[in-house]
Amino acid sequence: MKNPLYSNDIAFELDQKRQDESRQGEVLVIDAPEDFISNGKSYYIESYGCQMNFNDSEIVASVLASKGYKNIQTHESADVILLNTCSIRDKAEQTIRARLAQLNKIKKTNPGTVVGILGCMAERLKEQLLVQEHLVDIVAGPDAYRSLPDLIEEATGGQKAVNVLLSREETYGDINPVRLASNGVSAFISIMRGCDNMCAFCVVPFTRGRERSRDYRSILQEAQDLYNRGFKEVTLLGQNVDSYRFSYDPTLLGKKLIEKKDTDEVVNFANLLELVAQVAPDLRVRFSTSHPKDMLDDVLHVIAKYDNVCNYIHLPVQSGSSSCLERMNRTYNREWYIDRIDAIKRIIPDCGLSTDIITGFCGETEEEHRETISLMEYAQYDMCYMFAYSERPGTLAAKRFKDDVPEEVKKRRLQEVVDLHRKHSLESNLRDIGKRQTILIEGVSKKSSEQVYGRNDANKVVIIDKGNHKKGDYVKVIVTDCTSGTLIGEMIKD
Numbered sequence: 216m217k218n219p220l221y222s223n224d225i226a227f228e229l230d231q232k233r234q235d236e237s238r239q240g241e242v243l244v245i246d247a248p249e250d251f252i253s254n255g256k257s258y259y260i261e262s263y264g265c266q267m268n269f270n271d272s273e274i275v276a277s278v279l280a281s282k283g284y285k286n287i288q289t290h291e292s293a294d295v296i297l298l299n300t301c302s303i304r305d306k307a308e309q310t311i312r313a314r315l316a317q318l319n320k321i322k323k324t325n326p327g328t329v330v331g332i333l334g335c336m337a338e339r340l341k342e343q344l345l346v347q348e349h350l351v352d353i354v355a356g357p358d359a360y361r362s363l364p365d366l367i368e369e370a371t372g373g374q375k376a377v378n379v380l381l382s383r384e385e386t387y388g389d390i391n392p393v394r395l396a397s398n399g400v401s402a403f404i405s406i407m408r409g410c411d412n413m414c415a416f417c418v419v420p421f422t423r424g425r426e427r428s429r430d431y432r433s434i435l436q437e438a439q440d441l442y443n444r445g446f447k448e449v450t451l452l453g454q455n456v457d458s459y460r461f462s463y464d465p466t467l468l469g470k471k472l473i474e475k476k477d478t479d480e481v482v483n484f485a486n487l488l489e490l491v492a493q494v495a496p497d498l499r500v501r502f503s504t505s506h507p508k509d510m511l512d513d514v515l516h517v518i519a520k521y522d523n524v525c526n527y528i529h530l531p532v533q534s535g536s537s538s539c540l541e542r543m544n545r546t547y548n549r550e551w552y553i554d555r556i557d558a559i560k561r562i563i564p565d566c567g568l569s570t571d572i573i574t575g576f577c578g579e580t581e582e583e584h585r586e587t588i589s590l591m592e593y594a595q596y597d598m599c600y601m602f603a604y605s606e607r608p609g610t611l612a613a614k615r616f617k618d619d620v621p622e623e624v625k626k627r628r629l630q631e632v633v634d635l636h637r638k639h640s641l642e643s644n645l646r647d648i649g650k651r652q653t654i655l656i657e658g659v660s661k662k663s664s665e666q667v668y669g670r671n672d673a674n675k676v677v678i679i680d681k682g683n684h685k686k687g688d689y690v691k692v693i694v695t696d697c698t699s700g701t702l703i704g705e706m707i708k709d
């Protein structure tokens with residue numbers, strides 16, 4: 216479903232794919248693993264939400280394949296229908312409810328079908344969708360996917376099947392995700408789960424539980440394995456990658472260890488990024504999401520040091536006003552955030568920068584909104600994901616504050632932010648004209664089969680003539696033209 220706030224430009228379309236609500240109900244194409252032995256049952260899965268949720272669907276696919284469930288792409292004939300869901304804003308949940316109502320019609324013609332809800336909405340609502348609303352047969356939260364085959368068995372036998380236990384340890388580190396809907400070029404690797412921050416607006420700590428970091432050796436193994444299979448880009452995923460911290464000795468984890476000499480005992484995010492960068496010089500490395508309070512210079516120096524670590528940082532600001540940030544419990548202020556931007560521009564000149572902004576958070580005054588506008592002017596973001604505040608039950612904001620900014624004011628402020636961002640992204644793209652860049656080809660352009668698209672280091676989409684280029688090629692280009700969402704380029708010889 217398209218977000219009307221964005222243009223139809225391919226870059227926006229593609230970049231929306233990063234974002235939670237914009238990825239709604241995608242059906243994932245799953246190849247059975249080589250050693251697959253069927254149990255005669257099939258399942259269909261639709262995924263919603265952020266990249267991490269999509270990556271979780273790949274883990275679910277792996278768990279189900281190991282028990283002989285065959286993936287199919289039509290829900291009508293599936294024995295099991297699964298929706299992996301998102302709760303980040305009310306609209307995301309409404310979309311899933313509408314979809315569940317549709318799917319339940321199928322049960323009328325095929326009563327044996329088992330319908331399951333997975334992910335954040337399952338965790339948030341727990342038994343409610345099963346016991347009170349009778350919309351599903353299975354409810355499985357994000358840490359319960361190993362038990363999914365058992366839950367399916369129970370539900371097939373007519374029992375209620377619920378597992379919403381959150382874990383302090385589960386990282387699915389030993390599960391090799393089945394790559395879904397993959398272009399064969401870039402893949403996601405979850406490096407951690409959960410979130411220990413308590414941003415006042417955010418439901419994630421409640422749906423995903425406590426933060427835990429995955430063993431770095433299994434991350435390196437996964438990156439190496441992907442590279443061996445021909446992948447050219449990995450994106451390391453976490454709600455707050457900068458607080459990644461792994462140790463064999465858990466008693467060391469509480470300590471603030473950021474010195475390189477401590478890497479024998481503790482691997483922090485800067486160390487991990489460096490280790491992944493060393494897997495292969497032609498394996499591009501990206502990561503998301505950075506948190507302004509935790510992103511220190513050590514990470515920036517690793518990005519600057521390695522050519523294959525992309526010069527692109529997604530650094531969500533949420534608001535440009537210190538007083539609003541305090542109510543949001545973001546634990547940094549405007550000055551701190553500006554200092555981080557200055558550090559990025561100093562250490563990694565030409566670094567692509569993107570952000571998330573919420574308009575109309577509780578108590579947001581016109582003056583606070585203007586501070587967000589002025590921060591955008593300062594940062595000149597290349598990409599920006601913008602949302603009107605949506606109150607989530609149970610969050611700090613829902614308990615502490617009134618959702619008191621009228622809907623039309625939220626929307627008007629959102630529109631101002633969107634308009635300003637569009638101006639900035641056009642200016643940023645115009646500055647790229649005449650520059651030489653290396654792009655990694657991801658596929659054929661949606662608009663013309665004679666063109667292919669790829670991304671440059673700073674994560675911008677560049678379209679070039681198809682020529683002999685194929686997915687996974689690195690191509691040197693010169694940027695010749697642009698729109699506000701896309702760069703147009705031509706291949707150049709060295």
Ligand code: SAH
Pocket residue numbers: 235303304416417418419453454455504506531533571572573602603604605606607
């Ligand atoms: N972990 C990331 C963000 C995860 S959610 C971070 O810390 O930045 C993605 C984005 O959704 C957030 O950055 C925020 O801008 C937006 N968001 C989260 N909760 C929201 C809410 N209740 N209403 C509107 N937007 C919200």
Ligand code: SF4
Pocket residue numbers: 410411412413414417418419420454455506
């Ligand atoms: Fe939510 Fe904040 Fe955690 Fe991001 S850092 S997932 S916004 S609580």
Ligand code: F3S
Pocket residue numbers: 235263264265266267268300301302303334335418419422423
């Ligand atoms: Fe949505 Fe859960 Fe991701 S709420 S944004 S799917 S962590």
